Each structure stands twice: as structure tokens, then as C-alpha cells.
Amino acid sequence: MSILNQLNFDIVLLFFVIGVNTLLAFFVFQNNPRSSTNRVFGMLSFVTSFWLFTMYVSSRGVDIYNQLLWMRLSIFFAVPQAVLFYFLAKTLPSGKLEMKETPLILIFTATIFVMALTLSPLVFADMVIINGSPAPLIGPAISIFSITVVVFSFLALFTLVRKISSSRGIARQQLKFVFYGMITMLGLIIATILIPVAVFNNSFFVSFAPLYTFIFLGATAYAIVRHRLLDIRTLVARSVAYTIFVIIIGLAYSGSIVLASQYFLGYSIGMSNVMLLTIVTLIVAYSYNPLLRKVEKFTDRIFYKDRYDSHELLRKVGKVASSTLELEELAELIIVIMLRSMKISTGHLVLVKQHQVIWQFGTDHHQKLKHPIQDKDVFELIQGAIHRRGDNILLVDEMAEGSLKTLMKEYKISVLYPLQVEKKTIGMMYFSEKLNGEIFSTEDIHMFNIISSEIAVAIKNSLQYEEIKKFNITLKQQVEEATRDLRHANQQLKALDKMKDDFVSVASHELRTPMTAIKSYLWMAMAGKGGKISDKLKFYLGRAYTSTDRLIKLVNDMLNISRIESGRITIELDKVDLVALTQEIIDEIKPRVDELKLTIKLNKKTDEGSQVDHVLADPDKIKEVIFNLIGNSLKFTDPGGIIEVSFKKEGTHIITFVKDDGRGIDESDMETLFTKFGMLPGSYATNKKASGTGLGLYISKSIIEIQKGKMGVSSEGVGKGSTFWFSLPVFMPSDKKRISADKNDKLGIIHSGF
Amino acid sequence: MKKRILIVEDDTFLRELYAELLEGEGYEVVTASDGSQGLIRMREGGWDLTLLDIMLPVFDGFQLMKMVKDVPPEKPLGPVVYLTNLSDEDSRDKGMEQGSREYWVKSQLTPGLMLQKVKAALIDYK
Numbered sequence: 001m002s003i004l005n006q007l008n009f010d011i012v013l014l015f016f017v018i019g020v021n022t023l024l025a026f027f028v029f030q031n032n033p034r035s036s037t038n039r040v041f042g043m044l045s046f047v048t049s050f051w052l053f054t055m056y057v058s059s060r061g062v063d064i065y066n067q068l069l070w071m072r073l074s075i076f077f078a079v080p081q082a083v084l085f086y087f088l089a090k091t092l093p094s095g096k097l098e099m100k101e102t103p104l105i106l107i108f109t110a111t112i113f114v115m116a117l118t119l120s121p122l123v124f125a126d127m128v129i130i131n132g133s134p135a136p137l138i139g140p141a142i143s144i145f146s147i148t149v150v151v152f153s154f155l156a157l158f159t160l161v162r163k164i165s166s167s168r169g170i171a172r173q174q175l176k177f178v179f180y181g182m183i184t185m186l187g188l189i190i191a192t193i194l195i196p197v198a199v200f201n202n203s204f205f206v207s208f209a210p211l212y213t214f215i216f217l218g219a220t221a222y223a224i225v226r227h228r229l230l231d232i233r234t235l236v237a238r239s240v241a242y243t244i245f246v247i248i249i250g251l252a253y254s255g256s257i258v259l260a261s262q263y264f265l266g267y268s269i270g271m272s273n274v275m276l277l278t279i280v281t282l283i284v285a286y287s288y289n290p291l292l293r294k295v296e297k298f299t300d301r302i303f304y305k306d307r308y309d310s311h312e313l314l315r316k317v318g319k320v321a322s323s324t325l326e327l328e329e330l331a332e333l334i335i336v337i338m339l340r341s342m343k344i345s346t347g348h349l350v351l352v353k354q355h356q357v358i359w360q361f362g363t364d365h366h367q368k369l370k371h372p373i374q375d376k377d378v379f380e381l382i383q384g385a386i387h388r389r390g391d392n393i394l395l396v397d398e399m400a401e402g403s404l405k406t407l408m409k410e411y412k413i414s415v416l417y418p419l420q421v422e423k424k425t426i427g428m429m430y431f432s433e434k435l436n437g438e439i440f441s442t443e444d445i446h447m448f449n450i451i452s453s454e455i456a457v458a459i460k461n462s463l464q465y466e467e468i469k470k471f472n473i474t475l476k477q478q479v480e481e482a483t484r485d486l487r488h489a490n491q492q493l494k495a496l497d498k499m500k501d502d503f504v505s506v507a508s509h510e511l512r513t514p515m516t517a518i519k520s521y522l523w524m525a526m527a528g529k530g531g532k533i534s535d536k537l538k539f540y541l542g543r544a545y546t547s548t549d550r551l552i553k554l555v556n557d558m559l560n561i562s563r564i565e566s567g568r569i570t571i572e573l574d575k576v577d578l579v580a581l582t583q584e585i586i587d588e589i590k591p592r593v594d595e596l597k598l599t600i601k602l603n604k605k606t607d608e609g610s611q612v613d614h615v616l617a618d619p620d621k622i623k624e625v626i627f628n629l630i631g632n633s634l635k636f637t638d639p640g641g642i643i644e645v646s647f648k649k650e651g652t653h654i655i656t657f658v659k660d661d662g663r664g665i666d667e668s669d670m671e672t673l674f675t676k677f678g679m680l681p682g683s684y685a686t687n688k689k690a691s692g693t694g695l696g697l698y699i700s701k702s703i704i705e706i707q708k709g710k711m712g713v714s715s716e717g718v719g720k721g722s723t724f725w726f727s728l729p730v731f732m733p734s735d736k737k738r739i740s741a742d743k744n745d746k747l748g749i750i751h752s753g754f
Numbered sequence: 755m756k757k758r759i760l761i762v763e764d765d766t767f768l769r770e771l772y773a774e775l776l777e778g779e780g781y782e783v784v785t786a787s788d789g790s791q792g793l794i795r796m797r798e799g800g801w802d803l804t805l806l807d808i809m810l811p812v813f814d815g816f817q818l819m820k821m822v823k824d825v826p827p828e829k830p831l832g833p834v835v836y837l838t839n840l841s842d843e844d845s846r847d848k849g850m851e852q853g854s855r856e857y858w859v860k861s862q863l864t865p866g867l868m869l870q871k872v873k874a875a876l877i878d879y880k
Binding site: 506509511513514515516517519520521523524527529552555556 | 766767768771774778802809838839860861862863864865866
């Protein structure tokens with residue numbers, strides 16, 4: 001074997017790179033066979049190993065014929081290598097090959113085609129000796145091969161550049177290093193191998209290929225070590241330690257065999273035997289760990305059912321999150337689900353608010369655990385996780401030595417991540433190591449990432465629910481308190497209201513007594529009881545008398561309003577003959593009407609000529625209303641005017657109209673008319689006959705409305721008279737029962753005149 | 755024989771006015787200015803008409819009526835009219851229950867009207 005005899009730098013580098021490459025391919029693929037990135041990387045490393053080997057052999061070929069074959073093989077492997085670079089770039093950093101089927105098939109077919117082409121004489125036709133060294137004779141299809149390799153290499157670089165610009169954080173750092181490695185390697189390969197071989201037939205740099213590949217591997221390795229690309233950092237670390245361990249064992253073993261055979265057995269074993277034994281031992285030692293892990297995995301599958309379905313886990317957590325709002329129940333269910341699925345021994349949940357730890361909860365698979373973490377440590381851990389570059393997960397295996405790592409070790413925390421809702425930290429979750437002693441995989445970390453936000457939202461909802469629950473209790477207490485206060489206030493108000501009524505009653509009585517005295521003495525004077533008086537004096541006394549009368553009415557009206565508004569007015573419904581009632585009033589006020597030279601007409605039949613139906617009302621109250629309306633008409637109608645009372649049936653109501661041809665009302669004033677003190681401006685000042693309190697219509701309307709009627713006014717305008725009307729329900733035979741039987745005789749209800 | 759009228763009224767001006775008014779018409783008028791005096795007079799009995807105020811010192815009009823009803827005087831009391839300024843229904847109904855015949859609201863009466871009503875009442879309750 002002439003190649004193995006040439007132990008120079010070239011071959012050492014070649015085998016070192018191929019060895020590292022193959023190991024890397026194996027580890028990366030093993031670590032996460034589901035990730036496209038890991039798969040493509042594995043394939044790439046594998047293909048690269050072949051490529052390096054064939055290239056090396058081709059440059060050191062034994063004879064021309066063999067050299068042609070190796071040369072063809074080397075470019076045969078160069079084709080998938082370029083394509084795989086492109087695919088690798090495509091899968092970073094998500095781990096998924098996001099490509100449609102059609103372009104995939106196209107690329108695949110093209111790759112196979114070009115690969116087949118490289119083995120034919122169309123690319124390398126033959127080998128010739130140029131200047132004493134062998135060189136390939138280029139065929140016509142070399143350009144197809146070159147273009148394919150260059151295009152895919154550039155596509156790979158272009159994809160990486162695009163991904164770098166669109167990503168941030170740790171992904172960006174990883175991509176950058178892969179990019180640097182790739183561009184350096186591809187650039188060097190194209191510039192020093194592809195172009196010289198294809199264009200100048202110069203294969204001088206071919207032996208440097210392993211070095212170029214090593215640059216790429218170095219960059220990738222740096223990305224791995226520094227930025228946890230492909231999640232094999234811990235694996236690599238372990239493997240290095242393991243390899244050193246194996247080498248030490250191997251040396252100790254072979255050394256001890258040699259020494260033992262020489263000193264104890266007295267003869268020396270042949271060097272070849274020692275070598276053979278050592279190699280076998282090393283193989284056994286080296287395969288011990290992977291083998292053990294395989295066996296463990298197998299037993300785990302039986303006893304733990306090690307692999308979990310991430311979708312299933314997410315579904316379960318989601319179900320729990322929507323099933324309960326009770327904080328403790330929620331926390332326990334979520335943690336237990338995670339422990340069971342991911343095979344972790346214990347899990348804890350800590351909630352914080354502002355700068356206080358408000359709640360801690362921990363459990364293993366069976367029972368609640370104590371929560372040993374001190375408040376200040378909780379915040380140190382949360383801050384440590386939040387301020388970590390990239391994702392917010394603290395993995396004790398991957399952290400550099402420091403206070404944070406010491407803290408995590410102290411509390412036996414393997415994984416820790418904060419719970420955040422809308423960038424607000426509400427707490428953290430942490431877990432101990434896995435039950436089977438394995439490290440947390442990319443899948444696990446990915447799961448923590450997804451689940452943490454989901455849990456955070458669920459916990460937040462639950463907290464709000466707890467708050468609402470607490471708030472409800474306080475609210476209930478407050479409502480009860482307020483109700484008590486209100487009840488007390490109500491009692492006080494009732495007492496006050498009674499006091500007010502009593503006061504109004506007493507005050508009106510006390511006011512009326514002296515006013516009655518004034519009025520009565522004035523009347524005596526005017527009636528000539530104290531001797532004859534002059535006309536002028538009589539005029540003065542008359543005005544004093546009218547004013548006193550107005551005062552008394554005002555006091556009476558106020559008393560009435562106080563009663564209406566406090567709902568203490570008593571209405572005694574009865575069958576009322578409106579025509580008879582009106583006639584009674586007209587008879588009563590006839591002297592006054594004559595005095596004012598007015599005429600009152602009463603239409604005893606409705607407009608349609610039928611009898612006026614009786615109504616259901618309180619006769620005394622209705623009499624007051626009619627008095628009031630006719631009284632108003634008297635005040636505002638000039639001598640010679642006519643006041644007309646008529647009736648009309650409309651549906652179930654009888655409408656009473658009191659029409660005059662007096663001064664009328666402007667439409668804009670109609671609304672104020674029925675309000676309290678709703679006298680029209682100047683209405684009394686311009687009319688000496690008019691004296692009123694401004695409360696009459698308000699009281700009348702209130703009285704009518706209490707008796708289920710309506711009241712209103714219409715006027716053609718100022719100077720054209722006005723028509724006041726009110727409606728009352730028609731008396732029905734069924735109303736009889738409602739009228740109380742025990743009626744006292746109503747005698748001597750005396751109204752003041754006008 | 756002169757008709758005898760008892761006026762129980764605490765307001766001096768009104769009491770004197772009513773007395774003057776009725777005496778002027780030729781009636782014999784006796785006045786009382788508070789509940790206790792009114793009770794004494796009402797216990798004498800034999801009045802053709804009693805004008806009884808409701809709001810009075812010592813005993814109010816309603817109490818007086820009740821006391822007189824509980825222990826009737828030897829001579830019949832005669833018709834009683836409440837003469838008051840308490841014009842609300844409650845007072846009026848209460849007055850009716852207590853056995854008075856009428857309920858006159860002072861502020862609504864002019865002396866002339868009052869005289870008419872007294873004359874009418876004397877004829878009605880003869």
C-alpha cells in the first residue's frame with residue numbers, strides 16, 4: 001500500500017479531517033434524526049469524507065488508468081456536496097427543509113444526471129502526461145458539471161445571506177459562522193481546485209482540499225461550541241473526554257501487557273500481537289458506551305416509554321389550562337403532565353409580583369414538595385434567564401461556570417425558564433434532571449420554549465381569576481356595608497321626610513292662621529263693618545285682600561305639591577258625572593262670572609251628540625282641576641268673552657275641553673305652562689284680574705296623570721284664545737268593585753271663590 | 755231664644771273676629787282660647803253650634819271630641835264643626851271619624867261665607 005507508506009503532513013491532515021468529519025456526521029445525525037438540518041449535515045459530512053478521500057487518491061494515483069477513475073469519483077462526490085450545501089443553508093436555522101415537491105424532484109433528478117455525467121468520458125475523457133505529471137483530458141460536459149457546482153454553491157451562499165439578514169439573536173450568530181466557513185471553503189475550492197483543473201489542467205492545489213474543508217468544519221464547530229448549533233455541544237464535549245479516556249485505557253492496557261509478559265512470563269509478545277490486542281481492546285472500550293446507551297434506550301422504551309409526542313404534550317397542557325382556573329390545581333396538573341411526558345423527576349413553579357415572591361409550588365410525580373429557593377435567589381435566577389442571549393432557558397449543562405451555575409447546582413436545577421406574559425415576568429419554572437440521566441434534547445428545549453408562554457398565559461388567567469374571586473368577596477362585603485349604610489340613610493331620610501311633611505303641615509297652618517286673620521279683617525273693613533269707607537280706601541283694601549288671598553293659595557298649593565311629590569296624595573276613585581260636576585262649579589262661580597261680564601257655556605252632549613259617559617276619577621280632585629282651568633280662563637279673558645266647556649269621547653277616554661277666546665298662548669310658551677311656577681312672563685303683571693301662584697296647572701296636570709289621564713293645551717296663538725283639555729278613563733262596570741264601599745258622607749267641602 | 759254658639763279658637767284675632775261677626779248677627783257667643791277651657795265649656799253642653807279649632811294648646815280638637823264622647827255632658831253637646839286650617843284629607847277624615855258634622859277650612863272662608871255657613875248649619879242641625 002503505497003499511500004499508507006507516505007506518512008507525511010497530507011495524509012495526517014486527510015485522515016484527521018475525515019475522522020472528525022465522520023464522527024461529526026454520526027453525532028449530529030444521532031442527536032436529532034428528525035431535524036432536516038441534522039440529516040443534511042450528516043449526509044454532507046459523509047459525502048465530504050468520500051470526496052476528500054477520492055480526491056486525495058486521485059492526486060497520488062498509482063497508474064494513469066486508476067487515477068482517471070479516482071478523479072471521476074472525486075467530482076462525482078463534488079456534485080451532491082454542492083447540492084447538500086444548498087440544502088443545509090435552506091434548513092437553517094429552523095431545522096425544516098421548507099421546499100415544495102416539484103423543485104425538490106427537479107434538483108434531485110438534475111443531481112443524479114450530473115453525477116452520472118461525471119463518470120462518463122464526457123467530463124474527463126482521458127489522462128495524459130503533461131510535463132511529466134498526469135493531468136486529465138477535459139471532455140465537453142465539464143462546463144455542465146462546473147455550472148452545477150458553482151450555481152448550487154452560490155445558491156447556498158445567497159440563501160445564507162438572506163437568512164442572516166432576516167434572523168436575529170443566536171440564530172444570526174450561528175448562521176454567520178456557517179456562512180464564513182462555507183464561503184471560505186467554496187471560494188478556495190472554486191478558485192484553487194475547480195478553475196485550475198477545469199481551465200488550466202492544473203491539479204497542484206487538490207491536496208489542499210482537506211484544509212479547506214477543515215476551515216468549514218472549524219467554523220461550524222465554533223458555532224456549535226459557542227452558540228449551541230445543532231445541539232451537540234455537550235455530546236462533543238463528552239465524546240472528547242471519552243476518547244481521551246479510551247486512549248489512556250488503551251495505552252495502559254497495551255503497556256501493561258508488554259510489561260507483564262516481559263517481567264512475569266519471561267518472554268516478549270510480538271509487537272503485532274500487542275497492537276492487535278490493543279486495537280481489539282480499544283474497539284471494545286470505545287463501543288462500550290454507545291452500546292450501553294443503545295441497550296438503555298431499548299430498556300427505557302420498555303420501562304419508561306422514553307419518547308414523547310410533543311403534540312400530545314401540548315394538547316394535554318392546553319386541555320389542563322382550559323379546564324381549571326384554580327391556581328394550585330392548574331400548577332400541579334401542568335407540572336405533573338410535564339414530568340410524566342418528559343421523564344423529569346421534579347418540577348417547581350414560582351410566581352412573583354413586582355419584587356416579591358408571592359407563591360411557590362413544587363411536585364414530583366406523587367406529592368407536593370417544599371420550595372427551598374430563597375426570594376433573592378429567585379430573582380437572580382429569573383434575571384439570569386431573561387438576560388441570556390438567545391432564548392431564555394437556563395440549561396445547567398451548557399452554562400459557563402459562575403454564580404448562576406453554582407446557584408442552580410445548589411438547588412439541583414437542571415432547566416429553568418421564566419414565565420412571561422407580554423414581556424412582563426410573572427414567575428419561573430424549574431426542573432431537576434431527567435429520570436434516565438439523559439441530557440435535555442433540542443426537542444425538550446423547544447418544548448419548554450413553546451410551553452412556557454402557554455403556561456404563563458394560563459397562570460396569568462388563573463391569577464386574575466383569584467383576584468376576581470378575592471375582589472368578589474370584598475365587593476360583597478362592601479355591598480353589604482353599603483346596603484347597611486343605605487338602609488340607615490333611608491331610615492334617616494324617612495324620618496327627615498316625615499319631619500319635612502310635619503313642618504310643611506305646621507308651617508302652612510301657622511302661616512294660614514295670621515293670613516286668614518288679615519284677610520278676614522280686610523273683608524270686615526271692606527264690608528263696612530267698621531263704618532263707611534271711601535272708594536279710594538276700598539280700592540287699597542281690595543288690593544291688600546287679593547294679595548293676601550294669593551298668599552294663602554300659594555301656601556295651599558305648596559302643601560299640595562309636597563303631598564303629590566311625596567306620593568302621599570290619596571285618590572278616592574268613584575264614578576263621576578263630568579257634566580253634573582261642571583254644572584255645579586259653574587253655578588258656584590256664577591256671581592264672579594257675571595261680575596266680569598263673561599259667559600260660560602256648557603255643552604252637555606259630546607260633539608257627536610251622544611251622552612257624556614261617566615269617568616273613573618276622584619270627584620273632589622277633578623273639581624279642583626276644572627275650577628283651576630275655568631279660573632284661568634276667567635283671568636285671561638276680557639269682558640264680553642265666552643268660555644266654553646265641552647266633551648268628546650276618544651277610545652276609552654273622555655276628553656274635557658275648556659275653551660276661551662281670551663288672549664291665548666304663544667306656542668313657544670306651552671311647554672313652560674305646566675311646569676312648577678310656570679307662569680308666562682308678564683302674564684300677571686299686565687292683567688290686574690290675574691292672580692295666581694304659577695302652581696295651578698302643574699298641580700292639575702299631576703292630579704290628572706295620577707288618575708291615568710293626560711292634560712294639554714292648544715292655542716291658535718296670542719290673542720286668539722286657548723283651549724285646555726284633559727282626558728280621563730271612562731267608567732267601566734268592572735270598576736265598581738274597586739270603589740271602596742265604606743265611603744263617608746262628604747260634606748262641607750268648601751272652596752275658595754275667585 | 756238666642757242661639758248659643760261656642761267658639762274654641764286659640765288665635766286671639768280670629769277668635770275675636772268670629773265672636774264680633776256672630777254677635778253682630780244676634781247670636782250668644784262664648785269663646786275659649788285653649789283645649790282645657792274648651793273642654794270645660796264643651797262639658798257644659800247644650801250648644802246650638804260649636805266651632806272647634808283643631809290645633810289648640812293643651813288638648814287638640816280631636817282629643818277634645820274624644821274626651822267629650824267618652825264622658826258625654828249632661829245636656830247634649832249639639833253639632834260640632836271643625837274650623838281649621840289643616841286642610842289635608844287625613845285631618846278631614848279624622849275629623850269626620852271623631853263625629854264632627856262638618857270640616858271648614860278657615861283660610862278658604864271669607865267672614866261673609868262663614869256667616870252663611872253658620873246660618874245654614876243652624877238650620878240643618880236644628
